[in-house]
Amino acid sequence: MVAMSAPDLKERVVRYARELGFDLVRIASAEPLTRDGEAARERVHRGYMDGMAWYTEERVRRASDPQELLPGARSFIAVALSYLPPEDDGDETSGEPEGTVARYARWPDYHGVMKERLRALEQQLSKYVGRAVRTRVFVDDSALLERAVAERAGIGWFGKNTNILTPTHGSWVFLGYVLTDLALEPDEPLKKSCGECTLCIPACPTGAIVAPYVLDARRCISYLTIENRGPVPRDLRPLVGDMVFGCDICQEVCPVNIDVPAAVETELGRTGFSSLELIPLLSISQEEFSVRFRSSPIKRAKRVGLQRNACVALGNIGDRRAVPALGRALGESEEPLVRGHAAWALGRLGGSEATVLLEGALGREEDAEVREEIEAALGARERV
Numbered sequence: 001m002v003a004m005s006a007p008d009l010k011e012r013v014v015r016y017a018r019e020l021g022f023d024l025v026r027i028a029s030a031e032p033l034t035r036d037g038e039a040a041r042e043r044v045h046r047g048y049m050d051g052m053a054w055y056t057e058e059r060v061r062r063a064s065d066p067q068e069l070l071p072g073a074r075s076f077i078a079v080a081l082s083y084l085p086p087e088d089d090g091d092e093t094s095g096e097p098e099g100t101v102a103r104y105a106r107w108p109d110y111h112g113v114m115k116e117r118l119r120a121l122e123q124q125l126s127k128y129v130g131r132a133v134r135t136r137v138f139v140d141d142s143a144l145l146e147r148a149v150a151e152r153a154g155i156g157w158f159g160k161n162t163n164i165l166t167p168t169h170g171s172w173v174f175l176g177y178v179l180t181d182l183a184l185e186p187d188e189p190l191k192k193s194c195g196e197c198t199l200c201i202p203a204c205p206t207g208a209i210v211a212p213y214v215l216d217a218r219r220c221i222s223y224l225t226i227e228n229r230g231p232v233p234r235d236l237r238p239l240v241g242d243m244v245f246g247c248d249i250c251q252e253v254c255p256v257n258i259d260v261p262a263a264v265e266t267e268l269g270r271t272g273f274s275s276l277e278l279i280p281l282l283s284i285s286q287e288e289f290s291v292r293f294r295s296s297p298i299k300r301a302k303r304v305g306l307q308r309n310a311c312v313a314l315g316n317i318g319d320r321r322a323v324p325a326l327g328r329a330l331g332e333s334e335e336p337l338v339r340g341h342a343a344w345a346l347g348r349l350g351g352s353e354a355t356v357l358l359e360g361a362l363g364r365e366e367d368a369e370v371r372e373e374i375e376a377a378l379g380a381r382e383r384v
């Protein structure tokens with residue numbers, strides 16, 4: 001095999017990755033991610049990652065050192081794939097109370113599609129250079145400060161909402177990476193920034209963007225409705241609105257995200273989950289949940305988490321048609337988390353029927369935390 005020059009090799013890698021369907025492909029060196037590692041450690045110290053037990057200082061140390069992730073690593077191939085649904089993506093509304101689903105979750109689970117393509121890219125690298133190239137793939141599911149790599153490669157820049165903003169597709173992108181021991185010519189970071197804009201900071205309903213570029217995950221609706229396995233803090237529930245899985249608000253207000261093209265993907269397909277009818281979720285069985293959300297990122301919230309979220313959204317939407325179903329969830333759910341949030345929603349909806357249901361449940365409930373939720377809900381009724 002004739003040795004390929006460094007620029008030729010990079011050009012072929014980038015061309016092949018584009019052929020695989022990625023919208024953006026750039027290269028970064030595998031130097032330590034020192035600055036971002038320090039910022040991530042500071043977030044851990046401040047408690048902003050509390051609730052994600054796996055996000056420890058030790059993890060951050062590994063995540064900022066590519067040599068730990070792949071000994072001998074020289075380069076990252078960073079890619080982005082647009083997921084902005086077309087304008088007409090919305091389902092027909094049913095007239096029943098519905099919760100909003102974050103845009104990325106309107107597609108089937110992206111990890112599989114991204115990984116399949118990145119693995120094809122991995123294999124191609126070895127063919128280009130005629131030796132077994134060492135590689136490791138990252139798609140938002142292992143230790144790596146991924147956004148820091150995207151910034152270094154010039155895929156985009158850090159927005160004050162902590163998303164990576166790409167100049168062509170805004171922040172509506174899935175990001176992925178191949179770390180390799182191949183030396184590829186790095187691209188430059190972009191010379192762009194948010195400038196004076198701060199629109200996303202006051203737009204965040206829960207005040208989760210506590211300073212430019214700093215997110216308190218404990219307050220972020222994306223975390224609260226997806227990763228969080230416990231209760232949604234009571235003071236934040238009214239601020240969650242109708243969002244049943246994830247949150248796009250700080251992306252929707254971002255001027256960089258206006259007038260960017262919709263995804264041209266055909267392979268991703270669509271799940272149709274731009275919103276979810278909430279009342280049926282309260283009684284969905286584990287089997288139904290597993291089948292319905294089998295190939296959707298929504299399964300990450302798990303059935304109990306989605307039911308908790310449905311209670312919060314129903315409490316906020318304020319449609320009293322939800323009262324009987326919330327009453328059944330309060331009386332019959334085997335999950336204290338669901339019973340507690342159903343009580344909260346009934347307290348929020350109010351009315352005599354809700355009060356009767358809450359009082360009846362208080363007479364039977366044995367779980368201390370659920371009892372406390374019911375008492376708080378009844379207290380809320382007394383103050384109305």
Ligand code: SF4
Nearest residue numbers: 204220221247249250
């Ligand atoms: Fe705030 Fe929603 Fe953005 Fe989280 S995703 S920072 S809750 S606007």
Ligand code: SF4
Nearest residue numbers: 159160194197200254
């Ligand atoms: Fe940056 Fe403004 Fe977008 Fe926030 S809304 S990420 S400040 S450009």
